[in-house]
Structures are given as C-alpha cells and as structure tokens.
Amino acid sequence: xxxxxxxxxxxxxxxxxxxxTNFIDVITINFTxxxxxxxxxxxxxxxxxxxxxxxxxWTEELSRYLLIWIGVLSASxxxxxxxxxxxxFFITLFPKRYRNLIxxxxxxxxxxxxxxxxxxxxxxxxxANRITSTALELKMFWPKVAIPVGxxxxxxxxxxxxxxxxxxxxxxxxxxx
Amino acid sequence: VNPTPDNPxxxxxxxxxxxxxxxxxxxxxxxxxLAFIFKNLVESGTDGAVKVELYPNxxxxxxxxxxxxxxxGSIQGCVETGVLAGFYPEFEVINIPYLFKSPEIAWYVFxxxxxxxxxxxxxxxxxxxxxxxMGQNGVRHFSHSDKFIKSPADLKGQKMRVMQSxxxxxxxxAFDANPVPMxxxxxxxxxxxxxxxxxxxxxxxxxxNNLNEVxxxxxxxxxxxxxxxxxxxxxxxxxxxxxxxxxxIQAARQAEVVxxxxxxxxxxxxxLEKLKDEGMNIYVPTMEEKTAFAEIAQPPVVEYLQxxxxxxxxxxxxxxxxxxxxxxxx
Amino acid sequence: MAWWLFIPFIITMILGVPIAFxxxxxxxxxxxxxxxMPIEVIAQRFFSSIDSFVLLAIPFFxxxxxxxxxxxxTKSLVEFxxxxxxxxxxxxAQVNILASILFAGLTGAGVADTSALGSxxxxxxxxxxxxxxxxxxxxxxxxxxxxIIPPSxxxxxxxxxxxLSVGSLFAAGIIPGIVIGLALMVMAYIISKKKDxxxxxxKVSSKEFWVVTKKAIYSLIMxxxxxxxxxxxxxxPTEAAAIAVAYALVIGFLVFKSLSLxxxxxxxxxxxxxxxxxxxxxxxxxxxxxxxxxxxxxxxLASFLLSLDLTKVTFLLLVNAFLLFMGMxxxxxANAILLGPILMPIAIQLGIDPLHFALIMLVNLNIGLATPxxxxxxxxxxxxxxxxxxxxxxxxxxxxxxxxxxxxxxxxMPEVVLFVPRLLGY
Ligand code: NA
Ligand code: NA
Numbered sequence: 001x002x003x004x005x006x007x008x009x010x011x012x013x014x015x016x017x018x019x020x021t022n023f024i025d026v027i028t029i030n031f032t033x034x035x036x037x038x039x040x041x042x043x044x045x046x047x048x049x050x051x052x053x054x055x056x057x058w059t060e061e062l063s064r065y066l067l068i069w070i071g072v073l074s075a076s077x078x079x080x081x082x083x084x085x086x087x088x089f090f091i092t093l094f095p096k097r098y099r100n101l102i103x104x105x106x107x108x109x110x111x112x113x114x115x116x117x118x119x120x121x122x123x124x125x126x127x128a129n130r131i132t133s134t135a136l137e138l139k140m141f142w143p144k145v146a147i148p149v150g151x152x153x154x155x156x157x158x159x160x161x162x163x164x165x166x167x168x169x170x171x172x173x174x175x176x177x
Numbered sequence: 178v179n180p181t182p183d184n185p186x187x188x189x190x191x192x193x194x195x196x197x198x199x200x201x202x203x204x205x206x207x208x209x210x211l212a213f214i215f216k217n218l219v220e221s222g223t224d225g226a227v228k229v230e231l232y233p234n235x236x237x238x239x240x241x242x243x244x245x246x247x248x249x250g251s252i253q254g255c256v257e258t259g260v261l262a263g264f265y266p267e268f269e270v271i272n273i274p275y276l277f278k279s280p281e282i283a284w285y286v287f288x289x290x291x292x293x294x295x296x297x298x299x300x301x302x303x304x305x306x307x308x309x310x311m312g313q314n315g316v317r318h319f320s321h322s323d324k325f326i327k328s329p330a331d332l333k334g335q336k337m338r339v340m341q342s343x344x345x346x347x348x349x350x351a352f353d354a355n356p357v358p359m360x361x362x363x364x365x366x367x368x369x370x371x372x373x374x375x376x377x378x379x380x381x382x383x384x385x386n387n388l389n390e391v392x393x394x395x396x397x398x399x400x401x402x403x404x405x406x407x408x409x410x411x412x413x414x415x416x417x418x419x420x421x422x423x424x425x426i427q428a429a430r431q432a433e434v435v436x437x438x439x440x441x442x443x444x445x446x447x448x449l450e451k452l453k454d455e456g457m458n459i460y461v462p463t464m465e466e467k468t469a470f471a472e473i474a475q476p477p478v479v480e481y482l483q484x485x486x487x488x489x490x491x492x493x494x495x496x497x498x499x500x501x502x503x504x505x506x507x
Numbered sequence: 508m509a510w511w512l513f514i515p516f517i518i519t520m521i522l523g524v525p526i527a528f529x530x531x532x533x534x535x536x537x538x539x540x541x542x543x544m545p546i547e548v549i550a551q552r553f554f555s556s557i558d559s560f561v562l563l564a565i566p567f568f569x570x571x572x573x574x575x576x577x578x579x580x581t582k583s584l585v586e587f588x589x590x591x592x593x594x595x596x597x598x599x600a601q602v603n604i605l606a607s608i609l610f611a612g613l614t615g616a617g618v619a620d621t622s623a624l625g626s627x628x629x630x631x632x633x634x635x636x637x638x639x640x641x642x643x644x645x646x647x648x649x650x651x652x653x654x655i656i657p658p659s660x661x662x663x664x665x666x667x668x669x670x671l672s673v674g675s676l677f678a679a680g681i682i683p684g685i686v687i688g689l690a691l692m693v694m695a696y697i698i699s700k701k702k703d704x705x706x707x708x709x710k711v712s713s714k715e716f717w718v719v720t721k722k723a724i725y726s727l728i729m730x731x732x733x734x735x736x737x738x739x740x741x742x743x744p745t746e747a748a749a750i751a752v753a754y755a756l757v758i759g760f761l762v763f764k765s766l767s768l769x770x771x772x773x774x775x776x777x778x779x780x781x782x783x784x785x786x787x788x789x790x791x792x793x794x795x796x797x798x799x800x801x802x803x804x805x806x807x808l809a810s811f812l813l814s815l816d817l818t819k820v821t822f823l824l825l826v827n828a829f830l831l832f833m834g835m836x837x838x839x840x841a842n843a844i845l846l847g848p849i850l851m852p853i854a855i856q857l858g859i860d861p862l863h864f865a866l867i868m869l870v871n872l873n874i875g876l877a878t879p880x881x882x883x884x885x886x887x888x889x890x891x892x893x894x895x896x897x898x899x900x901x902x903x904x905x906x907x908x909x910x911x912x913x914x915x916x917x918x919x920m921p922e923v924v925l926f927v928p929r930l931l932g933y
Pocket of ligand 2: 834835836837874875876877878879880881882883
C-alpha cells in the first residue's frame with residue numbers, strides 16, 4: 001500500500017468506504033488487543049490464586065468467552081490483511097487484471113455465507129438468553145452474540161474488498177491484492 | 178407425520194461414549210447400552226417406521242452441544258450427563274450433596290414420585306426437551322494422590338479439581354478444600370504433575386480414563402449422583418402418531434433399566450476390579466463417616482439452591498427423597 | 508447428498524476462497540440443499556468447538572513468540588547458532604536450521620519461524636553469496652520444525668479434539684523435531700559441497716562467545732520454563748502459555764529493556780489476528796466435520812480402509828502418502844481436525860500407539876507448511892527473498908526429500924517419538 005495523497009481516479013464511494021473500514025479496523029484491533037491482555041491477566045490470576053489456595057470458579061469460563069470474542073472480532077481484521085490462508089495457486093494462472101474479478105467473486109461467496117452465519121448466530125444468541133453460564137451465571141447471549149457481531153464486521157470489510165477490486169479493475173490500477 | 182415402514186421417519190441420537198466397547202474394562206458402555214436398546218426396541222416395535230441412527234463418540238458434538246441440537250431440532254435425541262441444569266436451572270436440584278443414600282433411592286424418586294413427574298413436565302414446557310429416560314452415569318467419589326479422604330478434615334487445604342459449577346465449588350469450600358475448576362481434558366495431566374491433588378468422579382469415569390494411574394486412593398463416599406439423561410425433542414415426539422409414542426416410552430423405559438444395570442456392573446464389578454488390580458487403594462466409608470461429610474456439605478449448597486431455583490423446588494426434592502426412603506424401608 | 512458438500516468445497520478452494528470460508532460455505536450449501544437440518548447447527552457447532560479453555564494457549568504462545576522477537580532475541584539466537592555451527596560446511600544454511608530448532612522452543616507456529624528468522628537470515632545469506640531461492644528454501648523447510656518442538660499450537664488443537672494430553676504431545680515432539688533438523692543439515696552439507704557455499708572462518712574470542720551466549724540464554728530458558736513447568740505440576744499446558752508471555756514481558760521490559768509499549772500493543776494485535784485465523788479454521792472445520800459425520804463418511808472411510816486388511820506397515824505408508832498429499836492442498840489445522848478422528852481409531856485397532864500415530868500425523872501435516880501449492884511458509888519466505896513460487900518449488904525439493912526420510916524414521920521407529928514421553932512418565 002502506498003502512502004501519501006491518492007490522486008488517482010476512483011469510484012465515488014471508494015474513499016468514504018475506505019475511511020469507514022479503516023476507522024472500524026483501528027477500533028477493532030485495539031479493542032481485541034485489550035481483550036487479549038485482559039485474558040492474559042485472568043489466566044495469570046488463576047495460576048496465582050491456585051498457589052494461594054483461593055481459586056475463583058469464574059476465571060476459566062471468562063477467559064474462554066474472551067477467546068471467542070477475540071477470535072471472531074479479529075477475523076475481520078484478518079480479512080482486511082489477507083491473513084486467512086487459502087490456495088491462491090490457481091488464481092496466479094490468470095492474467096493480473098482478471099484476478100480482481102476472482103477476488104470479487106470470492107468475496108461475494110463469503111458474504112453469502114456470512115449472511116446466514118449472522119442470521120443463525122443471532123438466532124442462537126437470542127435463544128441462549130434463557131440460559132446462564134455455569135460459573136459466572138452470565139446470560140449465554142453475551143458470549144454467543146460474538147458471532148453475529150464478528151460476522152457484520154467481516155461483511156463490512158468484504159464490501160470494501162469488492163469495491164476496492166472493482167475500482168482496481170475498472171480504473172486498471174496495479175492489479176489485485 | 179405418519180411414518181410407515183416404507184416411509185420411515187429418521188431419529189438421530191448423539192452421545193459422548195464410544196461405540197466399540199472397551200472389553201478390558203467393561204463389556205458394555207452404559208450410554209451406548211441405552212441408545213442401543215432404545216434403537217432396537219423402537220425399530221422392531223414400529224416395524225421399521227422409525228429408523229434410529231446412532232452417533233456415538235461425541236461425533237456430532239459434546240453433551241452441551243448435543244442438548245442444544247436437540248432443542249433446535251438438528252437432531253432428535255441425545256444422552257447427556259450433567260448439563261441439563263444449564264438449560265433448566267431447577268434440574269440442579271439433584272446436585273445436593275449426599276442427597277440419595279443409594280442409587281435405589283434415586284431410582285425410586287425418578288420413577289415413582291409426583292415431584293419428579295412435575296419437574297420433567299415443567300422442563301418440557303420451558304425448554305422443549307422431553308426427558309424420556311433418567312439413566313445413571315454413576316455416583317461420584319473422591320480420589321486423592323497420596324491419602325484416603327475419610328473425613329472432611331482430610332480435604333482441608335487440598336487442591337481438588339471440580340467441574341466449573343458453583344455447586345461443586347461451594348461443596349469443596351465447605352470442606353475447607355481448595356476447589357480448582359478445570360476442564361476434564363486437562364485433568365489427567367494435572368493430576369499426574371500435581372497441579373491438583375485430587376478429584377471426584379464416578380468409578381467408570383476413573384476406570385475408562387485411567388485416572389487410577391495418577392490417583393492412588395479412592396473413597397467410595399458417593400457424594401453426588403449423576404444422570405445419563407435421555408432427552409428428545411418434544412415437537413418431534415408430538416409429531417408422531419400415538420402408537421409410536423407409546424413404543425418410544427416403553428423402549429426408553431427398558432433402555433433406562435439396562436443403562437442403570439450396566440452402570441451398576443461397571444461401578445461394582447469390572448470397573449472397580451480394574452482399579453483394584455492396577456493398584457488403587459479403595460476405602461468404603463461407614464454411614465457415620467458419610468453423615469459427617471453430608472452435615473458439612475449440604476447446608477451451603479441447599480442454601481445456594483434455595484436462592485437460585487426456589488425453596489419449593491428444593492423442599493420438594495427433600496420430601497420426595499424422604500418418602501422414597503420410607504417406601505423402601507430405610 | 509455428500510456431493511453438495513464436496514463440490515462447493517473443491518470449487519471454492521480452487522478459486523482461492525480462504526480455507527475457513529471454503530469449509531463453512533460448503534457446509535452451508537449442504538444444509539440448504541438437504542433441507543432437513545436447521546441451519547442453526549452452523550452457529551452451534553462453530554461456537555461450541557471454539558469454546559475451549561485449552562485453545563487459550565494459541566493467543567498466548569503467539570504473543571510470547573512475538574514479544575521475544577520484538578525484544579531482539581531472534582537476532583541473539585541467530586548469533587548463537589552461528590557461534591556453534593557457522594564453521595561447518597554450509598555456513599549460514601546450517602545456522603538457519605539450528606536457529607530454527609532453537610527458535611522452535613519459543614514459537615508455536617511455523618509461519619512465525621519463517622518471518623522472524625527469514626527476515627534476518629535470508630538477506631544475510633544473500634549477502635554472503637547464497638542463491639536467494641536456496642536461502643528461502645532452507646528457511647521455509649526448517650520452519651517446519653517450529654510447531655513440532657514444543658510449544659506448538661497445532662498440538663494444542665489436536666490434543667483438544669482428540670482427547671490426548673497436550674503435555675504428552677509436547678514431550679513427544681522434541682526428538683522428531685531434532686531428527687528433522689539433522690536431516691536438513693545433512694542435505695545443506697551435501698549441497699554446500701557441490702555449490703561451494705561459504706562458511707565462517709576464524710575463531711571467536713571467548714569474550715565474544717560469552718556475550719552472545721548470555722544474550723541467547725534468556726530465550727533458551729523459555730522452553731525449559733514451559734516444558735519444565737508443565738511436568739513439575741506448576742501449571743497446565745494452557746497456563747504455561749500465559750507464563751511464557753509473562754516471562755517474555757519480564758525479559759523485554761526489565762532485562763533487555765528493548766521492548767516499548769508500542770511493541771506490546773502491536774504484539775497483542777498480531778496475536779489477536781493470528782488467533783482469529785486459527786479459530787475460524789477450527790470452527791469451520793468442525794462444522795464441516797459435523798456434516799461429514801451426519802453423512803457417515805468417516806465410518807464409510809474407516810470400514811473401507813479396514814476391509815483392505817492392511818498390515819501396520821502398509822497402513823502407515825498409505826496414510827503417510829495420503830497425508831502428504833492432503834498437506835499440499837489443505838491447511839494444517841483443518842487437516843488435523845478433519846482427518847484425526849477418522850484415522851486415529853483405525854490406527855489404534857491396528858495396534859499403533861495413539862501418541863506415536865498423533866506425531867506421525869502432525870509431523871506429516873506440518874511438512875505441508877513448506878510444500879506448494881498451499882504452503883504458508885513458502886508464501887512468507889518468497890516475498891522476503893523476492894522470488895516466485897516456481898523458483899522456491901525447485902530449490903525446496905531436496906529438503907522435502909530429507910523431510911520425508913525423517914518422517915519415515917519417525918514412522919518406523921516409534922522410540923524416536925515415545926522415548927521422551929515415557930521418560931517423563933506418560
Ligand atoms: Na515450537
Ligand atoms: Na501445504
């Protein structure tokens with residue numbers, strides 16, 4: 001990615017959506033960073049309290065739920081950075097310009113999946129509202145709602161990916177990601 | 178639905194236990210026994226109009242996941258242990274320490290009391306789970322790396338692994354032990370390396386998971402009774418014609434008896450034999466010793482449960498138990 | 508019905524959809540086409556498979572490795588390896604392999620190894636006259652050792668789904684990791700003779716020796732803390748990961764004083780992102796595995812394999828060939844989650860020790876980290892050396908042959924795997 005002013009020709013929605021996704025991304029990654037740190041403190045606390053003979057019953061459960069939130073939230077940041085592993089061998093067989101179209105197609109497939117993922121995730125979170133966790137007696141809605149929230153963030157990033165690649169394809173910028 | 182042999186309805190049942198039976202320890206696995214008998218009786222009783230497919234080894238998901246799948250209809254039934262309270266808090270009433278002096282009393286309460294019938298009915302209305310059989314996963318006992326737990330004083334300051342449940346934590350705290358909530362997957366190593374000193378589980382769990390390799394002393398105190406609950410999706414059940422429903426009730430009842438029988442064989446026969454043969458020291462506490470445990474462990478748990486699931490539910494169970502004891506001549 | 512699972516899977520994978528989404532989308536298509544099961548099962552299976560305490564080790568081991576790297580410990584490890592082995596034929600190539608073995612004690616993933624060591628060693632090797640594609644190939648091939656010597660994220664994942672103790676897997680990985688390293692060193696030696704690669708000349712002063720060793724010792728202590736802590740009962744494998752982070756923080760902030768708060772922030776972010784990649788694969792592979800189970804495909808495969816009446820040896824050879832192939836086309840974690848439950852019961856029935864078989868699977872699948880077309884370590888090494896996949900494919904071939912030889916040693920000499928675990932009482 002090149003820094004500095006971008007004076008190239010773009011779709012009208014390209015710049016605003018780029019700004020929005022970048023803003024969401026900064027918030028997401030820093031928020032999950034804090035969650036990772038809290039999770040670390042909790043597990044260290046669990047070890048120390050066991051040595052002191054005053055174990056809490058909630059440390060394990062809380063750290064598990066934090067892990068779920070971390071995993072699902074960061075998934076959108078991972079999408080943005082192309083960190084999810086995939087076989088890009090066959091794509092490289094295509095001319096550079098047309099790789100943008102494959103990326104768009106793939107993004108649409110993922111959005112299709114995420115649409116259902118968010119729906120059923122939300123449904124199961126709502127149902128889980130009646131159930132409480134064993135140790136914290138927390139409404140299971142809270143750990144489970146991580147799925148739809150993470151799903152929405154992922155869709156936002158994918159929409160950006162589609163627009164970005166469409167923009168690259170039409171204005172013939174330096175080829176795919 | 179009106180299933181016929183030509184147009185059968187499929188019923189999928191999930192459980193954690195393996196299908197292949199560990200012949201070294203036991204001839205049969207009780208969860209598989211329950212599912213197997215149910216399958217055979219339902220399939221023959223409906224002349225194949227209901228096809229029962231078994232999914233052992235937690236291949237569709239663990240206990241909690243299986244119950245969730247039954248609730249949302251992904252599968253029709255499952256055999257679970259210890260997770261129903263997560264979906265219907267009142268179920269935790271069976272977790273009062275030393276509630277049943279023997280499995281026989283537990284069976285009597287589950288099979289004959291009006292209290293239990295009402296509780297099941299309430300659960301069915303609130304969760305859509307129909308408890309078709311109340312099998313037995315076993316009675317939980319204390320084990321320790323280097324000493325017998327004969328009195329509450331023996332537990333003082335000991336790091337005891339418990340399930341991540343407030344009831345278990347409260348019970349251990351009442352004994353002045355140091356309860357360490359821990360996932361079962363970490364238990365063996367933690368006992369081996371001394372992260373924890375002891376644990377509590379039924380004989381079959383100890384035997385099948387070879388915990389005797391890392392625990393030398395077992396006290397058969399039986400502080401908690403735990404279930405192999407066979408729950409099925411109520412909507413599925415209601416969609417079936419009455420004749421089939423009756424076949425299912427009968428099949429489940431017989432499967433339940435077989436399950437309890439197998440568990441009893443485990444915990445009194447081959448399972449216990451295995452533990453002894455492999456060098457585990459086993460102690461059977463006296464009634465007085467058990468009472469000493471009970472007097473300390475019960476009050477905080479009862480108080481907690483009264484608060485959580487209501488005094489009536491707790492009192493009802495205690496009454497059902499004393500009625501059962503009376504009826505059985507205790 | 509099963510075609511509704513496999514065809515979308517193959518299509519999406521060829522198109523380059525990330526493996527997690529490829530697995531999840533094909534499961535969704537299967538459920539939609541079948542129409543019997545509520546789709547909710549996707550959320551349900553996804554959630555409950557990642558709701559596991561053992562998996563907490565993943566972000567912590569990533570974080571610890573990241574912090575150690577930012578502290579500058581990677582460089583000191585490379586210097587230390589150079590002291591020990593730099594004078595051997597193959598010079599920096601040997602250093603690269605030894606550094607990977609040492610670095611494996613800090614990192615839980617192969618990619619971390621490639622990026623941390625590669626960014627130091629590939630430029631250094633090129634400067635000394637090694638070919639860029641050779642430098643990248645050595646780096647990627649030796650990165651495979653990272654997740655075999657403890658700590659190891661893939662072992663955490665595998666242990667948690669297969670119900671094997673993570674501690675015993677960690678113990679079992681130590682010797683196989685070293686065996687692979689030695690095998691690679693042999694090849695580096697042979698190649699260096701043929702191509703007349705440079706190596707370090709001249710002795711090192713004892714003063715320099717101590718300075719370098721002292722710096723490296725902090726990182727060499729880390730695996731001792733992790734493995735020792737687990738075996739002495741101070742903490743569980745998951746907690747050991749958190750202790751590793753605490754140790755890295757102490758070293759970075761108090762001993763080396765080279766870590767900044769910004770480093771911490773960046774490491775935490777990196778840990779979150781890498782964790783999510785693994786979590787998404789675990790969740791999606793479990794959904795996919797559920798669909799396989801409901802279609803009874805594992806049973807079908809198992810009974811097919813058993814009907815072939817294979818001997819132990821033919822079974823192991825067949826499995827190894829199959830896994831090598833799967834490792835080439837699919838991600839390591841997804842492979843472990845999907846294939847472990849199918850193959851393990853058959854292996855046990857044939858009388859193979861579960862721990863031994865687990866290591867065969869894990870070593871084999873980890874080799875896939877450095878094999879084209881889907882070898883994540885290659886993806887990382889190529890841009891560092893500025894070469895193409897085609898170039899690295901050719902130069903990694905001799906190292907792949909050595910890794911397969913090492914794999915066969917591990918497969919047919921169970922003691923290589925089981926010696927340490929037995930010693931520690933597993
Ligand atoms: Na490692
Ligand atoms: Na690969």
